[in-house]
Amino acid sequence: MFQDLLITVKVNISTVRAIIKTNDRLRQISFGASALVKQEWNEDTELILGTLIQDIPKVIEWRVYDHCAVVTRLYAIYERFVEDLVRDWLVLLPGLFSRYSELEETIRNTYQIGVGRLLLDLRKNRYKHLSIEEVIRGLFHGAIGEKEYELLPDAFLFHEQNLRKEALEKMLTEAGIPNSWGWVEKHRAVKYFVQEIRGNENTAEGELNELISYRNDAAHGSPDDVLASNALLELCDFVETLCQALTELVTYKVIERKKSIGQAKEVGRITEWFKKHEAGIAKVEETTLLVGNSLFLVSEGSSCCYLATIKSIQMNDISVNEAKTTTGMEVGLKFDMDAKKGLRLYQLYV
Numbered sequence: 202m203f204q205d206l207l208i209t210v211k212v213n214i215s216t217v218r219a220i221i222k223t224n225d226r227l228r229q230i231s232f233g234a235s236a237l238v239k240q241e242w243n244e245d246t247e248l249i250l251g252t253l254i255q256d257i258p259k260v261i262e263w264r265v266y267d268h269c270a271v272v273t274r275l276y277a278i279y280e281r282f283v284e285d286l287v288r289d290w291l292v293l294l295p296g297l298f299s300r301y302s303e304l305e306e307t308i309r310n311t312y313q314i315g316v317g318r319l320l321l322d323l324r325k326n327r328y329k330h331l332s333i334e335e336v337i338r339g340l341f342h343g344a345i346g347e348k349e350y351e352l353l354p355d356a357f358l359f360h361e362q363n364l365r366k367e368a369l370e371k372m373l374t375e376a377g378i379p380n381s382w383g384w385v386e387k388h389r390a391v392k393y394f395v396q397e398i399r400g401n402e403n404t405a406e407g408e409l410n411e412l413i414s415y416r417n418d419a420a421h422g423s424p425d426d427v428l429a430s431n432a433l434l435e436l437c438d439f440v441e442t443l444c445q446a447l448t449e450l451v452t453y454k455v456i457e458r459k460k461s462i463g464q465a466k467e468v469g470r471i472t473e474w475f476k477k478h479e480a481g482i483a484k485v486e487e488t489t490l491l492v493g494n495s496l497f498l499v500s501e502g503s504s505c506c507y508l509a510t511i512k513s514i515q516m517n518d519i520s521v522n523e524a525k526t527t528t529g530m531e532v533g534l535k536f537d538m539d540a541k542k543g544l545r546l547y548q549l550y551v
Contacts, residue, residue, distance in 0.1 A: 202455060203448050204508070206285050210444045213278050214437050217271060221437075224267055225430040231257045261427075268427045269419035275440050276416040280364055282444050287376050288354040290451050294377070297458045301343025301350045304377070308352075309343075311375040315356025316340045331355065363413045366406045378454055381447070382406070387504040388446035394439055408439045446504065453506035456497055456547055468496070469546040472531070480513075480535035483546060490514055490524040490532065497547040498540055505544065509536035 258266070298304050319336045322328055336353060343350035357376050362368045366382050373381040382405075385391055391405050399408070415436075418424040428436070459465035469485035495510045514524050515533030524532055 202452050202508070203286060203289055206282060206289065207444060207448045210278060210282050211441060214275070214441050217274055217278075218434060218437050221267065221271060221430050221433050224263070227257075228260060228263060232260055264427050264429075265424065267430075268415070268424060268433065269422075271433045272412060272415040272428075272436065273419050275436055276363075276412060279412075279440050279444065283364055283369065283372070283447065284358055286447060286451055287357060287372060290376060290378065290454070291352045291354045291357060293455060295349060295351055297455065297462065300346060302346065307375060308377045312340060312343075312352060312356050315359065316353070318359060319353070319356055328355065363417070365410060365413055378451060381450055384450045384453075384504045385443065385446045387502075388442075388449065389503060389505060390442045391446050391504075394442050398435060398438065405443070408436075409443065412436060412440070449504065449506040452497070452508075453499060453501065456499060456506065456549070459549060460547070463550075465497075465547050465549045467545050468548050469532075471498075471534075471540055471542055471544045471546070474540055474542045476539070478535070479539055480533060481540060481542070482531055483534050484529065484531050485526045485546070486528050488526055488548065490526065490534075492522045496536075497549070498536075498544040499547055500544050503543075507538070509538050509540065511535070512537055 257263070294304065294308075301309070316336055316339075319328060319331065320333070323331060323333065323336065331353075336356075339351040339353050342348040357372070360368055360372055364372070370381050373379070386405055394408075395401060395403065395405060403411075415424065415426070415428070418426075456465050460467070466488075467486070468488040468490075469483040471481050471483050474481035490511060492511050492514055495508050497506060498509050499506045511534060513533075513535040514521050516524055516530075518533075526532060
C-alpha cells in the first residue's frame, strides 16, 4: 500500500551505509590502520590506490565531511518520506470517504486554511506547478458535494520547523492521522532499537532530536560533535526504523477505514506461533486462503500492520494450495516473514 515509499527509503539508506563503510575502509588504508591490507596489494592496486591517496584529505576534515553529509542526507530522506506518505494518504481519502462532508472536521479545517495559504503564496517558485483553478477545485467540489472531490496535498504540507516529534504529530493529525507518536514508541522495531542498540539510555524522541540537531549544526558548517562510522550507521538504522513504523501506522489507518466500509475483513487470528519454524496456527472465519496470496497482519496494541505472503497452508497436517475454511476452523500458516501470536489477519477486497 505504501511499500514503494518504504522501499525507496531502504534503497537510499543502503547507499548511505555503503558510503560510510567505503570511506571508513579507505581511511584505514590511507592512514596506516590496515597494514595487512597494504601487504596484499598487487601492482595494479598499488597504482590505483597510490594515485588516489595523493588527494586524500586530512583524517579529521574527512570525518567532519562524512558526518555532515550523512546527517544532512538522512534528515532529507526522513522529511521527504513523511511528506510523500502524507501525499499518498490524502490521495486515498476520497476513495475511503465518498463525500467530503464525511471527512473528520480536523481534515476539512486544515484543508480550508491550507487552500487559503496556497492562494496567498501561489506566486512563489515552490508553487509554480499549481494554478488557481487547481488550488480551489477540490475544495469547491467538496463543499458543494456535486462532483467527486480531491484533496490537494500541498495544502497540508506547510511546516516551517524541522519535523521533530511535535511538528510530525501536528502534520499527521491535521491530515487525519492522530496519536502517531504513541504508535511509533510501541512499534516492535523502534522498541528493539531503543532497548537493544541504545540500552534504554535514550528514547525515540531523543534519537530524532539528536539527528535534527546534528543536521542543523552541519547546515551551519560547525558541528560540535563528529560521529564515528558506527554511530552514523546506527543513525541509519534509526531513520529506517522510524519510517517503517510510520508506514505501518498509515497502513493501519487505511485498513481500519476499509473495514468500516466493507472493503476489508478480519478473517482470523494467530493463536500460536512457532518462531523456530516461522509458522503458526490461525483460527479463521469463513473465507478462502491461497498460497501466494497476501494478508495484512495487524495489532493496534503493539503497533503492527504489515503485508505478508502465504508460503504454505496446512489443514489436518496436510499441505494444500487452497483452503476453503469455515468459522472456527484452525489452519497452519507459514508466511514470507516473521509473525507472532495474537496478530489479526485481514483480507482486502478493493
